[in-house]
Amino acid sequence: MSNTTTDTSPDGAEDQDLGAAGAQLSTAPREEPQLPGLGVIGWARWFWRQLTSMRVALLLLLLLSLGAIPGSLIPQTGIDITKVEDFRKSHTVLAPIYDKLGLFHVYSSVWFSAIYILLFVSLIGCIVPRTWQFVGQLRGRPPGAPKRLTRLPAYTTWRTEADPEQVRAAALALLKKRRFRAHAAGDSVAAEKGYVRELGNLAFHVALIVLLTAFAWGQMFKSDGTKLVVEGDGFSNSILQYDDFKSGSLFTNDDLAPFSFDLKDFKGTYELTGPNRGTPRLYQATMKYSQGAYGKEKSTTVKVNSPLKIGDAKVYLVSHGYAPVITVRDGKGDVVYQDAVPLLPLDGNVTSTGVVKVMDGYKNAEGVTEQLGIKAFLLPTYGGAGQETASTFPALLNPVLNLEPYHGDLGVDSGIPQSVYQLNKNHMKDYKDSDGKQLRTNLKPGETLTLPNGAGSVTFEKQIKEWAGFEIVQEPGSGWALGGAVAAILGLAASLFIQRRRVWVRAVRGADGVTVVEMAGLGRSESAKVPEELGDLAGTLYDQAPGAPDPDPDPSPTPDPQVVPAEGAEKQ
Amino acid sequence: MTSAATTELAVATNEHLASISNTLIYSAMAVYTLAFFAYIAEWLLGSRSKVGRTAAALTADATKKAAAPAVTVKKAGSTAVLERPKVVVRSAAGARDVPDGPGAHGGDEQGDMYGRIAVSLTVLAFLVELAGVIARAASVERAPWGNMYEFNITFSTVAVGVYLALLALKKNIRWLGLFLITTVLLDLGLAVTVLYTASDQLVPALHSYWLYIHVSTAIFCGAVFYVGAVATILYLFKDSYENKLLGGGTPGKFATSVLERLPASASLDKFAYRVNAAVFPLWTFTIIAGAIWAGDAWGRYWNWDPKETWSFITWVAYACYLHARATAGWKGRKAAYLALIAFGCWLFNYYGVNIFVSGKHSYAGV
Numbered sequence: 001m002s003n004t005t006t007d008t009s010p011d012g013a014e015d016q017d018l019g020a021a022g023a024q025l026s027t028a029p030r031e032e033p034q035l036p037g038l039g040v041i042g043w044a045r046w047f048w049r050q051l052t053s054m055r056v057a058l059l060l061l062l063l064l065s066l067g068a069i070p071g072s073l074i075p076q077t078g079i080d081i082t083k084v085e086d087f088r089k090s091h092t093v094l095a096p097i098y099d100k101l102g103l104f105h106v107y108s109s110v111w112f113s114a115i116y117i118l119l120f121v122s123l124i125g126c127i128v129p130r131t132w133q134f135v136g137q138l139r140g141r142p143p144g145a146p147k148r149l150t151r152l153p154a155y156t157t158w159r160t161e162a163d164p165e166q167v168r169a170a171a172l173a174l175l176k177k178r179r180f181r182a183h184a185a186g187d188s189v190a191a192e193k194g195y196v197r198e199l200g201n202l203a204f205h206v207a208l209i210v211l212l213t214a215f216a217w218g219q220m221f222k223s224d225g226t227k228l229v230v231e232g233d234g235f236s237n238s239i240l241q242y243d244d245f246k247s248g249s250l251f252t253n254d255d256l257a258p259f260s261f262d263l264k265d266f267k268g269t270y271e272l273t274g275p276n277r278g279t280p281r282l283y284q285a286t287m288k289y290s291q292g293a294y295g296k297e298k299s300t301t302v303k304v305n306s307p308l309k310i311g312d313a314k315v316y317l318v319s320h321g322y323a324p325v326i327t328v329r330d331g332k333g334d335v336v337y338q339d340a341v342p343l344l345p346l347d348g349n350v351t352s353t354g355v356v357k358v359m360d361g362y363k364n365a366e367g368v369t370e371q372l373g374i375k376a377f378l379l380p381t382y383g384g385a386g387q388e389t390a391s392t393f394p395a396l397l398n399p400v401l402n403l404e405p406y407h408g409d410l411g412v413d414s415g416i417p418q419s420v421y422q423l424n425k426n427h428m429k430d431y432k433d434s435d436g437k438q439l440r441t442n443l444k445p446g447e448t449l450t451l452p453n454g455a456g457s458v459t460f461e462k463q464i465k466e467w468a469g470f471e472i473v474q475e476p477g478s479g480w481a482l483g484g485a486v487a488a489i490l491g492l493a494a495s496l497f498i499q500r501r502r503v504w505v506r507a508v509r510g511a512d513g514v515t516v517v518e519m520a521g522l523g524r525s526e527s528a529k530v531p532e533e534l535g536d537l538a539g540t541l542y543d544q545a546p547g548a549p550d551p552d553p554d555p556s557p558t559p560d561p562q563v564v565p566a567e568g569a570e571k572q
Numbered sequence: 573m574t575s576a577a578t579t580e581l582a583v584a585t586n587e588h589l590a591s592i593s594n595t596l597i598y599s600a601m602a603v604y605t606l607a608f609f610a611y612i613a614e615w616l617l618g619s620r621s622k623v624g625r626t627a628a629a630l631t632a633d634a635t636k637k638a639a640a641p642a643v644t645v646k647k648a649g650s651t652a653v654l655e656r657p658k659v660v661v662r663s664a665a666g667a668r669d670v671p672d673g674p675g676a677h678g679g680d681e682q683g684d685m686y687g688r689i690a691v692s693l694t695v696l697a698f699l700v701e702l703a704g705v706i707a708r709a710a711s712v713e714r715a716p717w718g719n720m721y722e723f724n725i726t727f728s729t730v731a732v733g734v735y736l737a738l739l740a741l742k743k744n745i746r747w748l749g750l751f752l753i754t755t756v757l758l759d760l761g762l763a764v765t766v767l768y769t770a771s772d773q774l775v776p777a778l779h780s781y782w783l784y785i786h787v788s789t790a791i792f793c794g795a796v797f798y799v800g801a802v803a804t805i806l807y808l809f810k811d812s813y814e815n816k817l818l819g820g821g822t823p824g825k826f827a828t829s830v831l832e833r834l835p836a837s838a839s840l841d842k843f844a845y846r847v848n849a850a851v852f853p854l855w856t857f858t859i860i861a862g863a864i865w866a867g868d869a870w871g872r873y874w875n876w877d878p879k880e881t882w883s884f885i886t887w888v889a890y891a892c893y894l895h896a897r898a899t900a901g902w903k904g905r906k907a908a909y910l911a912l913i914a915f916g917c918w919l920f921n922y923y924g925v926n927i928f929v930s931g932k933h934s935y936a937g938v
């Protein structure tokens with residue numbers, strides 16, 4: 001193709017004569033320092049102009065990234081409340097300050113919201129005028145050639161015997177064929193290409209707004225709760241049934257999708273051998289569910305990465321554990337408690353703990369009504385002597401249950417809510433074994449711990465149930481968020497990979513009757529592609545208007561002495 | 573054959589593969605070290621005869637300024653066989669017109685030979701490391717990015733791959749070699765000592781094809797951002813050097829020797845910009861793929877988990893950088909600082925968040 005040579009740049013001031021030819025190659029606003037006019041309106045206008053200026057947009061973007069940092073370093077109530085509580089306990093000086101600054105919920109704090117709301121106001125204030133401008137550019141035509149094409153970043157010229165009209169017609173046809181928007185203007189042809197860049201850029205910024213709006217919408221109307229279900233038990237979607245429930249500010253109880261489900265079976269399989277021994281291979285919950293008040297019951301399975309979708313709600317499988325079935329008998333041998341007790345896993349091998357709480361119905365050997373609290377510690381796989389503190393495998397290969405019983409008052413009636421997984425021992429007494437030590441025993445399935453002095457017994461039944469933890473989420477607007485995200489990527493790619501550029505071809509008859517063809521190209525940013533493309537176009541045009549012999553073997557470059565800004569190059 | 577025997581065989585194969593992988597990684601490090609010395613040789617033996625190109629161009633420029641703008645109007649020759657028109661390119665107003673340096677070898681033949689040897693060794697080391705990564709993947713029967721050790725070895729493989737791909741595309745970036753291989757050696761050294769993990773667990777949340785999409789693009793973006801960051805740092809040095817020359821100063825001998833061979837600051841800057849801009853959409857995609865995966869696995873597509881937050885911060889920082897260049901006209905140093913801050917965020921997201929902050933992503937842990 002054509003060769004490319006680099007020429008040194010002359011004085012920058014002379015570049016001004018590109019004039020309108022270079023204008024409006026983008027719709028980016030111009031930065032014009034302006035002092036506020038008088039009065040409230042003047043100030044408001046000034047403020048608006050500042051807000052929608054690129055400088056402030058940049059500043060706000062920077063602030064947004066800075067503002068996001070503390071939320072990743074300080075525990076957040078939205079993510080882990082217990083961590084926040086721990087932090088509050090151990091940092092009594094800092095915590096109140098953090099509280100005032102909203103640092104425990106950065107992403108919903110006033111100042112963080114202020115930053116992104118300002119940013120998005122700025123964005124809207126920027127997009128609307130840019131869109132109008134772009135529409136105007138689409139309806140208008142590419143600006144005509146500047147007077148002196150030699151001033152442009154890429155330039156070429158030759159002499160030809162062909163008529164100027166012929167050359168211009170050929171150039172117009174060629175440029176149109178290359179999908180330029182081209183038109184003849186006076187002695188030259190003006191063409192422009194790459195509008196998709198601008199379109200992509202606008203689409204990207206609009207998509208950001210869609211994305212944020214969808215996200216905010218989702219946050220306001222969302223609901224999100226968790227529920228632990230033991231095999232054989234069920235759940236129906238109402239707030240009372242949740243273990244833990246959070247919702248957005250505009251959420252109302254009626255927004256909950258009506259459905260119910262039963263957990264039939266939970267299955268976890270694990271790698272048995274090899275370097276990945278113990279790695280979970282599959283978690284799967286087999287369920288029956290029905291939608292609406294009188295919906296038909298359907299069967300389904302829920303896995304970790306594939307939630308059950310019922311109406312607007314999604315049911316995720318988020319955790320699992322074991323629930324050994326425990327039977328407690330009183331001194332007379334009557335069963336006072338029999339239930340599957342869900343235990344919480346402590347590690348990857350599902351070493352679990354929990355508490356069996358016998359609230360009522362139990363009487364001790366003397367016939368006095370008491371409550372029982374039994375700490376339970378389960379090793380699904382007991383690895384043998386010396387491995388009492390942790391399970392060695394997550395499945396129930398060799399389960400051992402350690403029980404530590406107490407009796408007295410559980411303190412559940414005091415009105416203070418307490419965790420079902422923790423034992424408040426303030427009003428509880430322990431049992432002593434034959435050595436006078438605190439009673440604790442390891443049981444295998446089917447074995448029974450007999451409480452001393454005829455106080456009854458606790459049986460670890462052969463059947464060990466499993467439980468599954470579900471998170472039930474309703475978040476409207478996620479489809480919009482996804483659509484916005486995809487549009488943002490496409491727009492961004494168009495905006496970054498497509499060059500918007502202009503090409504001019506001028507053909508005039510010289511004094512000696514030979515036609516002089518000049519071609520020049522201009523891109524928004526300096527790019528190697530503009531001269532390359534120009535060379536390609538020139539080569540093709542050259543074939544249709546071949547060069548004429550040079551009359552003067554040594555032409556000295558005589559620039560136009562008259563430096564006039566290219567006013568003739570206005571939009572037509 | 574009993575099933576027990578088969579499993580045992582499988583175990584043996586896996587452990588065998590894992591140890592093969594380790595051997596390959598160590599071998600790759602050895603070859604990288606050789607490549608490192610070859611690059612050093614290229615720099616040391618490369619001639620310094622071309623020193624002064626920048627200075628010459630800059631001082632020549634000053635005298636040229638007064639002269640009439642030289643517009644080379646190339647015309648078809650006067651012979652019967654006419655040549656095609658030539659395109660004349662002018663750089664933007666105010667831009668310095670400094671020629672690119674000749675590269676690390678400094679135009680010296682012996683230096684060039686060492687440079688070629690270095691690239692060949694880099695290719696070899698890359699292949700060995702790639703084999704190591706694949707063996708590791710085969711031994712754990714999944715993609716090789718379940719923990720930081722695996723992430724590190726994959727990351728450096730991809731970074732070197734990006735470098736070699738750019739070389740194969742005939743881009744003038746051999747000068748990047750020494751800086752790249754130095755950090756690759758550091759990265760691998762860290763991987764085999766501090767971060768080494770023999771085997772590790774992959775929770776079912778990681779069983780998703782989004783993992784493959786999300787993590788592979790994340791690693792790729794990181795590698796490309798890294799290349800961009802190295803170019804940016806070199807740009808800053810070269811730019812100060814050119815400024816010093818323009819101001820009439822004489823930079824130190826060492827600086828001159830190194831910086832003279834690098835491309836002109838404008839070229840470095842442009843290269844860094846192109847590299848960063850080219851992967852930014854992919855980085856955007858990476859975050860969105862992560863969000864989709866989180867939506868499937870955790871029930872919420874965006875939860876301000878520390879990893880998510882830092883990906884977001886990194887994204888905004890790069891957006892700032894692109895924005896600054898596209899609109900506010902912050903070419904040059906100011907934009908370069910933004911680019912470095914953005915890369916710093918990326919690094920923190922990778923090392924800092926995994927090590928110092930706990931979150932749902934922490935199973936990618938040490």
Ligand code: HEM
Nearest residue numbers: 026027028052053057122123126201495891894895898899
């Ligand atoms: C929400 C935060 C924003 C982000 C993440 C963002 C991101 C970007 C990115 C990555 C580019 C680079 C595209 C390119 O190089 O061509 C860009 C360009 C641009 N942005 Fe933004 N932007 C944001 C807000 C804004 C705001 C508030 C304004 C207006 C005040 C604005 C106006 C522009 C303009 C004029 C361009 C350049 C268009 C061109 O090159 O022709 N952006 N933006």
